[in-house]
Amino acid sequence: MSLLFSPLALGRLTARNRLWVAPMCQYSAVDGVPQEWHHTHLAQFASGGAGIVIAEATAVSSEGRISPEDTGLYNDAQRDAWAPITAAIRARGALAGVQLAHAGRKASTWSPFSGRRGSVPSDEGGWQPVAPSAIAFDGFAEPVAMDASAIDRLVADFAAAAGRAIEAGFEVLEIHAAHGYLLHQFLSPLSNSRDDEYGGSLENRARLLLRVVDAVRDAAPDAPLLVRFSASDWAPGGWDLEETTMIAREVAARGADLVDISSGGLVASQQIVVGPGYQVDFAAQVRRGAGVPVSAVGLITDAAQAEAILASGDADAIMAGREWLRDPHFALRASGELGADIDYWPKQYVRARPA
Template structure:
């Protein structure tokens, strides 16, 4: 048995392996409601042997959507639709998590294959955006700085969305604090110029993220695992650093998180990044050195590469994205290549490796 296919238990959930599906936006929802596309898309990964499937960035409030086509969890209709998808995944032996998100100043944008780029005008179905400070991202619309009441609505949104996620049957709740979205905007000095209790020092900049984690933990109860996704660096002078991410990771665990899902970037447009296989793995290792469980991401495309990440002690699990899109049975293929007798659907047993 390889580490990659050894089970991992966090609170009441045991993951059958440590090769997981990253949250990936499909931009295919209607009024925040996931569609038939989502049912097929997510269930296929369960049949493909994933240890955990993390559903896409799902807005906790309507104005927190990245685009008008994002999924949400701010209504009962959305919760009911997600519940059916959770059932589909469970029927196939998988576990399904959801990434709870607020896009902040990067909300109300066109989806990737739209004919336009940037912010969607209000006249065309967009909305006004919010952020820690009135600092626009690139050429997007300038956001309004959140006041105290606005911050309270954000925290309440995370709490309510988490409550609906629990009712829908999700197995993991993840707080999205990465990729230039609202909670990351508070963490980074490049987007947070506040002078109140939410700006300036690292404890102040981390305050909203930690409040969101505590709110989600309270809604989740003690049984469900809670993850936090962090961007461990902004790839820019004066930005959020891996050392700060390690400290925030410790605080997040104290606030009720069980694992830090470690990514990078998103605050500045067109950053200079040395893209190479596993380029983000060292960030996960930095946070894990402080005793915090982590998951690693970043151009992980093969079974042996994923195994090496775990063997090297950089992480407790591996998230992959594009490789799962290329091969929804990535985990089954990995088990075959590593000669592991993993958990296969009985319908697929004829393809399993045999000694």
């Protein structure tokens, strides 16, 4: 029996397999509202056999969007637009997930389709970014440091977005604390120079994330909850694997069902060594050190590679991104390559199933 195609229980739900679609920004929303593109883009992965399909980083407030073209869950119009998309994912047998996010100092930036880089000025639709400290990401506008009331509003925004997500039909929630976005900015001493209860010690730097986990868990008590971490800033003096392991244990104690281990994104000076499965060892060390379920991600592109990661005990599930873009039927293909006998080939495609 293939491990990749064995089910995995997450709280009260079970994913039909362990090959999942990672969140991938599409920069194609209008006023935070997902469009027909998002419907086709996400539903195809469920038809292709994914166990969980996680929608892109979706902002919990207007100012939390990475770009003006990001999706949101900060109003009811956005919630209602997500509903037919989640229904399409569920109808095809996958669990529908969403990544709740706030971009912090990396907000109000040009989308990659614009041909421009840096911050969008206010007269062209941009806004003032916020962050733990007034430290800009290289080439972006200087953010405003959040005060206590802004932090309290942020926690409330995550809770409200979680509630809307459930109303929209999402079944799995992921809190984005990676890739240099706001919660990661609070975690890392490279972006957090505060001298109050949210800065300095690891306990203080992690305080906001733990508040958000508690708030989201309270707002959605029955939904499987994931937290995505960057296990390393790949920069001297930054957030590291040891701290990730410690806080992974903390979020699990507060009700997170799995931690999703990635890396990088905080500083432009990062020195990442990239290669096939280059982040898997981070996931393995967090899994063993914290004793929590983990997913691995990062240049995982074929069935045998994914199966080997699980067989070695390095992860409990595989998140893939670009391989799903190259082949929206990645799981169907992988099942054939591994000889896994699955019963969720779409009947319309059965004629193409390998003998």
